[in-house]
Amino acid sequence: MTTLTDRYLAATLRSVPAGRREEIATELRASIADMIDGRTADGLDASAAEREVLNELGDPAQLAASYADRRLQLIGPAYYLVWQRLLIVLVSIIPAIVGLVVGVVQATTTDNAGGAIGAGISTAFNVAVQIAFWVTAVFAVLERLGTSLNLPRWSVDQLPESPAERDTTLxxxxxxxxxxxxxxxxxxxxxxxxxxxxxxxxxxxxxxxxxxxxxxxxxxxxxxxxxxxxxxxxxxxxxxxxxxxxxxxxxxxxxxxxxxxxxxxxxxxxxxxxxxxxxxxxxxxxxxxxxxxxxxxxxxxxxxxxxxxxxx
Structure with a gap:
């Protein structure tokens, strides 16, 4: 194999479990060789065929993740909708309440109305960021651990009777x-x-x-x-x-x-x-x-x- 293929193999194997590297290296090297042979049989130059094959295989890190069965996403589809709905509810309500309370307290305890408004806005923003970070972090950990949320399966009974008519949300x-x-x-x-x-x-x-x-x-x-x-x-x-x-x-x-x-x-x-x-x-x-x-x-x-x- 040429240096280009060796470099690709090294980049791929770097991200896979050590116990499987030899097995994956043998399998991947054979697959690359077969793909190159197929293209050279069609008249393509060996060097060009090798480059084309490696480009087709794509990013070594992504290929390694597929071999290691590792998710390349922070929150997968099993948790995404629950995460999204919870985050929307929390960010829609809590930052506004905390920001308003801080602003009112500042306005009534200091002689600085502008500072009170700024304190309320900055507090609301910081609370929203903290909520988004920690909720996302918790769901990312649940995703990595494969923890079941034990949510009831969706069924057609959950369909609203007239979705087109509902103009207000909970x-x-x-x-x-x-x-x-x-x-x-x-x-x-x-x-x-x-x-x-x-x-x-x-x-x-x-x-x-x-x-x-x-x-x-x-x-x-x-x-x-x-x-x-x-x-x-x-x-x-x-x-x-x-x-x-x-x-x-x-x-x-x-x-x-x-x-x-x-x-x-x-x-x-x-x-x-x-x-x-x-x-x-x-x-x-x-x-x-x-x-x-x-x-x-x-x-x-x-x-x-x-x-x-x-x-x-």
């Missing part, structure tokens, strides 16, 4: 419900736990609103959770659900915008405690919040109407 509904629950929890939390320095606790929202608008807004958020559940059970947006969505959006957005624009939402003592809020920051925060609420409300209603119109 992941999206769960993410929406988690965000709504978190928003409801933030309201009493900010009243009792907001620390602005030297163990001084000042609510962000005017405490007087607990006797008027805050219970109403919490009731609207709870009703919105019910809407999310009803939407998932229906499998898609219907015009009746769109109408309920419109009413709930207006029931939340109109009071919030009115409270913002009339300077009744934020606790005056909280605003007075921070220089950036006293020096015009509260006006900027009011304008941005009102714009965000308006934009989100319009988009949510139009998006639900579009999906209801598109549904069969």
């Amino acid at each position: 992941v999206n509904v769960c993410a929406s419900i988690v965000m709504l629950v978190l928003l409801i929890a933030v309201l009493p939390w900010q009243h009792f736990q907001t620390v602005v320095g030297d163990d001084v606790r000042l609510p962000i929202i005017d405490p007087a609103l607990w006797r008027s608008w805050l219970p109403v807004l919490i009731a609207v958020l709870l009703a919105t959770i019910g809407l999310e559940i009803a939407k998932y059970r229906a499998g898609r947006w219907t015009w009746r659900l769109v109408a309920v969505n419109l009413v709930l959006n207006l029931a939340f957005a109109v009071p919030m915008i009115w409270l913002l624009l009339t300077d009744r939402l934020f606790n005056p003592d909280f605003v007075a405690h921070f220089a950036w809020l006293r020096d015009g920051g509260v006006d900027t925060l009011t304008a941005v919040s009102a714009l965000a609420i308006t934009t989100t409300t319009i988009w949510d209603v139009l998006d639900s109407a579009r999906k209801a119109h598109r549904a069969p």
